[in-house]
Amino acid sequence: MKNKILFLIGLMAFLPNLLIAQSDSLQVRKIVNQILLDGQCYKRLDYLSNSIGGRLSGSKEAEAAVNYTFDILKKEGFDSVWLQPVLVPHWVRGQKEEAWYWVGKKKIIPTICALGGSCGTDKKGLEAEVIEVKSIKELQALGSEKIKGKIVFYNRPMNPLFIKTFEAYGDAVDQRAAGAVEASKLGAVGVIVRSMGSNIDKHPHTGVMRVLPEVKQIPACAISTFDAEELSLALKANSRLTFSFKMSCATLADVWSYNVVAQINGSEKADEIIVVGGHLDSWDNGDGAHDDGAGVVQSMEVLHTYKALGLKPKRSIRCVLFMNEENGAKGASAYAAFAKQNQEKHIAAIESDAGGFTPRNFGATTDDAKLAKLRTWAPLLKQYGIEEVLSSGGGVDIGPLKEQGCTLIGFGPDSQRYFDVHHTAVDTFDKVSKRELELGAANIAALVWLISENGL
Amino acid sequence: MKNKILFLIGLMAFLPNLLIAQSDSLQVRKIVNQILLDGQCYKRLDYLSNSIGGRLSGSKEAEAAVNYTFDILKKEGFDSVWLQPVLVPHWVRGQKEEAWYWVGKKKIIPTICALGGSCGTDKKGLEAEVIEVKSIKELQALGSEKIKGKIVFYNRPMNPLFIKTFEAYGDAVDQRAAGAVEASKLGAVGVIVRSMGSNIDKHPHTGVMRVLPEVKQIPACAISTFDAEELSLALKANSRLTFSFKMSCATLADVWSYNVVAQINGSEKADEIIVVGGHLDSWDNGDGAHDDGAGVVQSMEVLHTYKALGLKPKRSIRCVLFMNEENGAKGASAYAAFAKQNQEKHIAAIESDAGGFTPRNFGATTDDAKLAKLRTWAPLLKQYGIEEVLSSGGGVDIGPLKEQGCTLIGFGPDSQRYFDVHHTAVDTFDKVSKRELELGAANIAALVWLISENGL
Numbered sequence: 001m002k003n004k005i006l007f008l009i010g011l012m013a014f015l016p017n018l019l020i021a022q023s024d025s026l027q028v029r030k031i032v033n034q035i036l037l038d039g040q041c042y043k044r045l046d047y048l049s050n051s052i053g054g055r056l057s058g059s060k061e062a063e064a065a066v067n068y069t070f071d072i073l074k075k076e077g078f079d080s081v082w083l084q085p086v087l088v089p090h091w092v093r094g095q096k097e098e099a100w101y102w103v104g105k106k107k108i109i110p111t112i113c114a115l116g117g118s119c120g121t122d123k124k125g126l127e128a129e130v131i132e133v134k135s136i137k138e139l140q141a142l143g144s145e146k147i148k149g150k151i152v153f154y155n156r157p158m159n160p161l162f163i164k165t166f167e168a169y170g171d172a173v174d175q176r177a178a179g180a181v182e183a184s185k186l187g188a189v190g191v192i193v194r195s196m197g198s199n200i201d202k203h204p205h206t207g208v209m210r211v212l213p214e215v216k217q218i219p220a221c222a223i224s225t226f227d228a229e230e231l232s233l234a235l236k237a238n239s240r241l242t243f244s245f246k247m248s249c250a251t252l253a254d255v256w257s258y259n260v261v262a263q264i265n266g267s268e269k270a271d272e273i274i275v276v277g278g279h280l281d282s283w284d285n286g287d288g289a290h291d292d293g294a295g296v297v298q299s300m301e302v303l304h305t306y307k308a309l310g311l312k313p314k315r316s317i318r319c320v321l322f323m324n325e326e327n328g329a330k331g332a333s334a335y336a337a338f339a340k341q342n343q344e345k346h347i348a349a350i351e352s353d354a355g356g357f358t359p360r361n362f363g364a365t366t367d368d369a370k371l372a373k374l375r376t377w378a379p380l381l382k383q384y385g386i387e388e389v390l391s392s393g394g395g396v397d398i399g400p401l402k403e404q405g406c407t408l409i410g411f412g413p414d415s416q417r418y419f420d421v422h423h424t425a426v427d428t429f430d431k432v433s434k435r436e437l438e439l440g441a442a443n444i445a446a447l448v449w450l451i452s453e454n455g456l
Numbered sequence: 457m458k459n460k461i462l463f464l465i466g467l468m469a470f471l472p473n474l475l476i477a478q479s480d481s482l483q484v485r486k487i488v489n490q491i492l493l494d495g496q497c498y499k500r501l502d503y504l505s506n507s508i509g510g511r512l513s514g515s516k517e518a519e520a521a522v523n524y525t526f527d528i529l530k531k532e533g534f535d536s537v538w539l540q541p542v543l544v545p546h547w548v549r550g551q552k553e554e555a556w557y558w559v560g561k562k563k564i565i566p567t568i569c570a571l572g573g574s575c576g577t578d579k580k581g582l583e584a585e586v587i588e589v590k591s592i593k594e595l596q597a598l599g600s601e602k603i604k605g606k607i608v609f610y611n612r613p614m615n616p617l618f619i620k621t622f623e624a625y626g627d628a629v630d631q632r633a634a635g636a637v638e639a640s641k642l643g644a645v646g647v648i649v650r651s652m653g654s655n656i657d658k659h660p661h662t663g664v665m666r667v668l669p670e671v672k673q674i675p676a677c678a679i680s681t682f683d684a685e686e687l688s689l690a691l692k693a694n695s696r697l698t699f700s701f702k703m704s705c706a707t708l709a710d711v712w713s714y715n716v717v718a719q720i721n722g723s724e725k726a727d728e729i730i731v732v733g734g735h736l737d738s739w740d741n742g743d744g745a746h747d748d749g750a751g752v753v754q755s756m757e758v759l760h761t762y763k764a765l766g767l768k769p770k771r772s773i774r775c776v777l778f779m780n781e782e783n784g785a786k787g788a789s790a791y792a793a794f795a796k797q798n799q800e801k802h803i804a805a806i807e808s809d810a811g812g813f814t815p816r817n818f819g820a821t822t823d824d825a826k827l828a829k830l831r832t833w834a835p836l837l838k839q840y841g842i843e844e845v846l847s848s849g850g851g852v853d854i855g856p857l858k859e860q861g862c863t864l865i866g867f868g869p870d871s872q873r874y875f876d877v878h879h880t881a882v883d884t885f886d887k888v889s890k891r892e893l894e895l896g897a898a899n900i901a902a903l904v905w906l907i908s909e910n911g912l
Contacts, residue, residue, distance in 0.1 A: 036616045160492045163840055198891055358814070358870045384619055387843045414814045414870065416891045435654055435872045439619070
């Protein structure tokens with residue numbers, strides 16, 4: 001009898017959790033089905049990529065992207081939709097870059113592109129001898145005597161032995177970020193950086209570089225991995241080789257732009273906000289389909305899906321389409337400042353900015369208890385492609401919310417193809433799989449829902 | 457003191473496992489690194505896809521693929537390399553298929569392709585009224601009165617709600633496999649089958665269909681998903697619509713071809729064989745890069761990698777490149793018969809025939825104890841992309857080995873993009889990611905090694 005009572009007490013304690021879990025599971029299935037059957041994200045990405053195109057901060061395309069997404073979110077009729085002003089840098093690429101060098105009587109035309117933030121060259125171009133290094137450390141060991149007057153060629157590849165390509169990127173990207181500044185300090189006149197790409201191909205990868213007021217600016221370009229290999233061989237044969245390149249990029253005056261924000265108010269705890277976002281801007285050479293058109297349309301899909309299903313989340317869900325992630329993260333700062341000023345309570349922010357690839361994980365930067373709670377939902381998400389919840393993650397745009405105690409979550413799609421297209425002319429809509437994009441949106445919408453219903 | 461002794465006994469019992477596990481882990485890392493740094497699979501796939509192309513059984517391309525892979529394996533100098541004769545069907549597509557119908561005065565030209573094994577039409581083509589059904593069951597309910605003299609149009613889409621696309625394929629493919637035979641029994645004169653594709657696009661998907669000697673053959677084609685939607689709409693507006701198509705496909709006399717086999721003899725248990733394989737043949741409309749050029753070059757990579765690293769596996773490792781998976785599986789039967797005749801002991805067979813996409817799992821058809829053993833290696837493979845070992849799996853080519861007690865293992869890459877390209881003109885080399893292909897090869901080579909060293 002005593003055992004029976006204990007059993008019943010145990011059952012009663014367990015039952016609510018069981019019921020919640022079952023209702024979560026059914027709701028999540030509905031959310032996933034809605035997106036797989038009638039998702040809007042793929043056609044919105046088509047428009048963003050093919051009708052608007054690359055959307056660098058300050059460009060007319062960035063403005064068009066703000067208007068396009070704002071109009072859609074307005075038409076959807078969410079509880080509030082607004083534009084948040086952001087002052088952004090306005091860097092322009094100018095005319096298509098040119099580069100050449102000679103191997104004997106053969107003129108070699110490598111494919112290059114200016115790094116974001118670089119100054120241009122003289123009109124007739126820059127010509128100088130090239131010195132190849134594998135790292136900033138190697139550059140510094142050579143010292144100004146060997147560097148002065150030269151073009152520094154950073155040629156350390158992304159290490160293929162990192163299974164996660166973002167780790168290989170992190171390991172190599174200092175050449176692009178700090179290469180020009182460090183070379184200039186030693187008297188270099190220009191910089192060529194091997195593209196941050198996983199493959200050997202002819203697509204140069206642009207990306208932002210550091211510019212310091214106290215260091216003289218020198219022109220800096222990325223060279224395709226194929227051409228980096230060729231140039232390196234040519235230098236082995238002729239160490240006095242001179243390299244020429246011409247760029248007309250320039251930094252213009254800052255421009256006002258916007259974060260685009262839409263919200264569904266929570267039905268029970270409206271003051272607790274969950275952000276889901278990506279960034280509206282992209283580089284200018286491709287159409288920014290993976291980086292980060294995918295994150296934009298997936299974030300919009302979350303709100304669209306709840307609305308389409310008539311779901312009333314307990315907490316407030318806010319879709320934030322950030323401006324200027326690529327070269328300044330001004331939208332990120334502006335949003336965090338706004339949240340702080342209004343003393344808003346952000347319980348979680350989820351960013352999708354790793355491409356529209358097949359879902360694999362979420363990664364969370366939070367405390368142990370919250371991580372444990374997030375992990376209780378992993379088995380539910382597993383059937384939709386999420387293997388696990390990792391113990392770190394976030395995103396450039398949501399990063400500044402951390403100091404307000406917000407749990408930061410990064411959506412982690414498979415990373416193997418990302419650095420084939422990242423920041424290149426081939427980051428285009430045709431590289432995105434409809435199903436992969438939709439499954440990403442589905443898992444994000446599911447996780448946001450679980451946090452909204454159960455808190456964090 | 458007693459406790460200390462017990463502890464030491466425990467430690468001694470545990471130590472060998474620990475050491476084995478450590479040595480496994482190091483060896484696997486070497487195998488993976490070798491493939492990521494100096495893998496041959498991607499360039500071999502380039503050749504197979506771009507220099508040879510689609511390799512349907514009986515074609516000169518299939519013959520070229522046999523010669524190409526045999527020559528490479530010979531040159532690698534494995535312990536034995538041989539050709540195993542297989543009599544294969546020889547179906548030819550003939551001239552490019554044509555199809556048309558009229559919507560008012562507008563001539564619509566849908567994209568179609570003959571199903572493998574179909575007979576052709578008359579020279580002037582086949583024209584008849586169309587009756588649309590969603591299933592064979594619906595066809596049978598209509599009965600011969602409504603079907604006689606008509607072209608049956610099977611138009612049940614792959615269900616997007618199956619998260620694993622192979623399940624959606626399995627759910628829809630009866631229309632292609634049995635549609636013509638069942639329609640013919642009721643007096644239909646031709647068949648159009650909606651392509652087994654995840655997307656709405658203009659690429660028809662071919663594939664094998666059943667042909668029974670006792671049932672009259674009727675011409676059967678696949679129509680692209682886009683054109684299936686259009687045709688369905690046109691039929692709603694005009695149920696008396698007639699559809700015309702012209703095909704000159706035909707089945708010729710059987711041809712001798714080969715499985716290509718190479719082996720590294722085991723250093724300790726040479727009589728225990730582990731097979732790793734894919735299929736050499738492919739459909740003729742694309743270049744068969746994913747289906748199954750990927751599996752071919754990955755299987756070859758396993759042997760290549762051991763050789764390159766100077767590894768001597770304890771058990772015999774046999775790479776089998778099967779002929780005729782697509783339309784007969786004659787290579788599979790021939791291989792199993794050979795193994796049986798020679799009383800060989802196959803402890804495991806691993807097939808890669810689900811595309812060269814990013815690795816996600818292995819699936820094994822075996823007993824509980826062996827499954828449990830396979831699962832002990834999952835944590836080791838996790839860092840290279842394998843989430844889990846599923847409790848079912850295998851492949852068409854290795855299937856017949858089951859009755860000999862062989863554990864069947866299917867390599868499971870991510871399936872979301874497979875049915876975008878499967879059996880179409882866009883199953884081409886450019887759709888394969890080098891890193892995804894290599895990581896697949898790496899995980900397969902790792903698993904084969906673990907089985908070889910530890911038994912099963």
